[in-house]
Structures are given as structure tokens and as C-alpha cells.
Amino acid sequence: MILYEMLEGDPPMSHHEPYEAARYISEGHLPIFRAKGCTPELKELIEACWSADIKLRPSFLDILKRLEKIKESAL
Secondary structure, eight states, X not given: OHHHHHHHSSOTTTTSOHHHHXXXXXXXXXXXXOOTTOOHHHHHHHHHHTOXXXXXXXXXXXXXXXXXXXXXXXX
């Protein structure tokens, strides 16, 4: 959520009423990425963190490692 907000400037689903956002997500939809700075690697990481299956979500350590790799590849 935080990374999405940093890239987009708004929280995901901010244009929906809370009940609409909950229904939209429960139907399997994810927020749309519009930010130009959102690389495929960042988008993939964000989507992995939003996985409906908690077992598929990366650990905090995995997130840090992936962010470090993304940072290094950008330099």
C-alpha cells in the first residue's frame, strides 16, 4: 500500500466508496498503475504483496531484498 501510494500519489481505490472498493477487490481486481515511475519490477512486487493467498505474499525480508535489487539495477 505504501509503495503504491508513493508512486501514485493517492491510496489505492481512493476514488471508490469503501464498500465499492471491497467488492471490486473481492472480485479479483487490483488497482490500476498509472505512475510513469512504476517499473515492471515494482509493479510485480506490489502485486505480490496484494496476493489473496497470504502464503504467496513476500516476507518483509524478501521485500527488502527485492527493493535493493531494483535500486541496484536503476543505478
